[in-house]
Amino acid sequence: MSDSRSPQILVDADACPVKAEIARVAERHQLSVIYVANFGLRPSRDPMVTNVMVPQGADAADDWIVEHVRDNDVVVTADIPLASRVLEKGAHVLGPTGEPFTDHSIGVALAMRELKQHLREVGEHNGHNPAFSQRDRTNFLQKFDETVFRAKRLVNHAGANRPK
Numbered sequence: 001m002s003d004s005r006s007p008q009i010l011v012d013a014d015a016c017p018v019k020a021e022i023a024r025v026a027e028r029h030q031l032s033v034i035y036v037a038n039f040g041l042r043p044s045r046d047p048m049v050t051n052v053m054v055p056q057g058a059d060a061a062d063d064w065i066v067e068h069v070r071d072n073d074v075v076v077t078a079d080i081p082l083a084s085r086v087l088e089k090g091a092h093v094l095g096p097t098g099e100p101f102t103d104h105s106i107g108v109a110l111a112m113r114e115l116k117q118h119l120r121e122v123g124e125h126n127g128h129n130p131a132f133s134q135r136d137r138t139n140f141l142q143k144f145d146e147t148v149f150r151a152k153r154l155v156n157h158a159g160a161n162r163p164k
Helices: 019-029 060-068 080-087 106-121 134-156
Strands: 009-012 033-037 049-053 074-076 092-094
Touching: 009 019, 009 060, 019 033, 019 134, 033 060, 060 080, 074 080, 074 134, 080 092, 092 134
Parallel strands: 009 033, 009 074, 033 049, 074 092
Antiparallel strands: none
């Protein structure tokens, strides 16, 4: 169930290529952004932006996000296991290319991740992802704006069910 507070935006920020796009959309919607990382965050003068530096560790940023995410928040991450964990808490999740992770798609995404890991281990896959393109950036901006709008609308209609 949604409550009357505004959604917040949480970003798995260590390798996030769309921080500028996130900031623009958040400013337009007047939502707070929390960038969570192990290193390398630039300070912001924007009072709606918070940087959280977590200790070095494989899942420190993920664990912090899972601990602080709330129902109907928006999370940006390329990390499929993190996406699965925050979906369980009722968040909307988007990858940096604009691909949404949903309750219906997360199982396939986790299975593909496992398959690719296995193929890398046996030398059948080089592990390189395609380069991040301007098309990815544009797609993210559109999908992110739609997701934020939907999250805000759901908050404004307390008790509405989040689309799956």
